Amino acid sequence: MDRPDHLSADQLEAQLQRGAAQWARLAPLSPGQRLTLLRDTPAMHHWGLLRRALDASAQAGKMNPVEAVDIAHFAVALADALDPAVYGQPHLQDFRARSLTALGSAKRAAADFRGAEQAFRAAWDTLATGTGDPYEKANLVCYESVLLRDLGDFEAAFSLLDGARTVYEEGGDDRLLAGVLVQQANSIGFVDPLRAVELARRGLALLGADLGNGGVSGVAGRKDGYFELSARNALAYFLNEAGYPEEARQIQETTRPLYARFPGVAVQSRMRWLDGLIARNLGDYRSAEHTLGELRTVLAAHNFDLELVLVSLDLAEILLWSRRHGEAAQLIRETYPVLTAWGLEKDLLALWVSLESCLREQAEESTALMRDLAATLRRGWNRRRAAVSAGSAESAGS
Numbered sequence: 001m002d003r004p005d006h007l008s009a010d011q012l013e014a015q016l017q018r019g020a021a022q023w024a025r026l027a028p029l030s031p032g033q034r035l036t037l038l039r040d041t042p043a044m045h046h047w048g049l050l051r052r053a054l055d056a057s058a059q060a061g062k063m064n065p066v067e068a069v070d071i072a073h074f075a076v077a078l079a080d081a082l083d084p085a086v087y088g089q090p091h092l093q094d095f096r097a098r099s100l101t102a103l104g105s106a107k108r109a110a111a112d113f114r115g116a117e118q119a120f121r122a123a124w125d126t127l128a129t130g131t132g133d134p135y136e137k138a139n140l141v142c143y144e145s146v147l148l149r150d151l152g153d154f155e156a157a158f159s160l161l162d163g164a165r166t167v168y169e170e171g172g173d174d175r176l177l178a179g180v181l182v183q184q185a186n187s188i189g190f191v192d193p194l195r196a197v198e199l200a201r202r203g204l205a206l207l208g209a210d211l212g213n214g215g216v217s218g219v220a221g222r223k224d225g226y227f228e229l230s231a232r233n234a235l236a237y238f239l240n241e242a243g244y245p246e247e248a249r250q251i252q253e254t255t256r257p258l259y260a261r262f263p264g265v266a267v268q269s270r271m272r273w274l275d276g277l278i279a280r281n282l283g284d285y286r287s288a289e290h291t292l293g294e295l296r297t298v299l300a301a302h303n304f305d306l307e308l309v310l311v312s313l314d315l316a317e318i319l320l321w322s323r324r325h326g327e328a329a330q331l332i333r334e335t336y337p338v339l340t341a342w343g344l345e346k347d348l349l350a351l352w353v354s355l356e357s358c359l360r361e362q363a364e365e366s367t368a369l370m371r372d373l374a375a376t377l378r379r380g381w382n383r384r385r386a387a388v389s390a391g392s393a394e395s396a397g398s
Contacts, residue, residue: 004047004087015048023052031070035077045081050095053078057102062226063264065110072103093130097123097140105143108150113386120144135171138164142183149187151386152379157187178206182231189234190378193241200235207231229258229267237274245281252278265302269295273311280314285322289315305338306381313370320359320366328366329359344384348376 004012022044026034038044053075060068079096087095104119123140130136141164148157161184168177181203189196207228232255240248252274259271276291292315299308312335319328333356339349351373358366 004091015046016051019048019052022049023056031073034074038078038081045083050075050078054098054102057106061106061109065106068106069110072099072106075099075102090131093126094133094136097126097130097136100126101140101143108147113147113151113382116147120147134167138167142180145183145187151383154187154191158184174206178203179227182234185234189238193238196238197235197242200231204231204235225258225261229255232258233270233274240278240281245278249278265298269298269307277314280318285318288318305342306377309335309338309377310374313374317367317370325359325362329356332356332359342384
């Protein structure tokens with residue numbers, strides 16, 4: 001859906017300019033007002049505005065996922081309003097599929113995993129009657145793989161991306177291929193960190209990123225640097241996980257100018273978390289404890305529950321290595337209500353209680369149990385949230 005192939009370059013540019021002006025008018029409005037204006041203004045029914053709305057949804061997803069969902073709903077409505085006599089029905093199906101993909105991505109960012117699954121399923125059904133453009137299928141694969149990763153199915157997310165990787169390799173599109181490689185790194189890293197390091201390096205190399213320049217290049221036309229930040233963060237994180245904290249710290253330090261461009265809680269928390277983990281692996285337990293302790297407070301204040309639990313495990317491990325078993329056990333006890341609030345399985349809750357007991361008894365298996373719990377939570381937390389959401393929806397409808 002990058003651009004309608006039957007329009008001239010001048011026509012495309014004219015639509016893009018008109019779309020930018022119209023979106024400037026629409027952006028401050030409420031979701032209902034946007035839809036009403038769209039319905040009553042046929043002059044808005046064109047590809048240029050759809051392209052602008054999709055870009056706006058993607059941008060909002062980084063800072064305000066709820067707004068991203070609203071904009072994606074607008075994009076779906078706009079795609080449905082386009083004239084098949086102008087664009088052709090197969091192209092309209094591609095446009096609608098791209099809009100449904102944006103909706104699925106926004107719902108995933110908003111933690112509506114069940115809604116994301118439904119949107120992606122609808123996108124696949126719509127693409128079946130589209131132009132058959134392999135790039136459209138590859139785009140959908142890339143977004144759906146992020147959902148699988150969030151749901152803890154790391155291997156499936158990694159394998160799903162192979163199809164998109166083939167499309168971009170055959171098309172000679174280094175920018176999109178780099179994106180897939182970094183996504184694969186983020187998918188497989190918790191299973192095989194060294195493989196993730198290799199993939200992240202290859203992705204950054206394709207983009208021509210200089211790991212020593214502070215991430216200010218805006219590689220491959222991505223002027224906001226968000227993608228380069230994601231790639232660098234993955235490389236540093238999995239280097240640290242693989243046992244190379246010194247190299248991870250060097251990359252982290254040169255990446256700080258990029259982190260500074262994104263002051264939102266999610267990005268800044270990711271930076272601080274990695275700072276703490278690198279300090280831990282370098283043996284600087286005091287700095288690691290301070291950093292992760294502050295981060296726990298931020299995560300609790302913003303209801304990042306999974307991250308709060310995982311950071312608590314990291315902090316408890318530092319306290320354990322500092323021979324402060326009682327404090328580690330107390331931290332685990334204080335975090336227990338966060339798990340029960342999500343209705344996690346009884347066996348997982350029992351493991352958490354067992355961890356507290358192991359810590360109080362200064363048992364040697366405490367560290368291994370903490371690592372196992374973290375891995376289990378990464379795989380199961382969001383899937384449990386999706387199941388709870390589905391159950392609530394069914395109860396409301398009965």
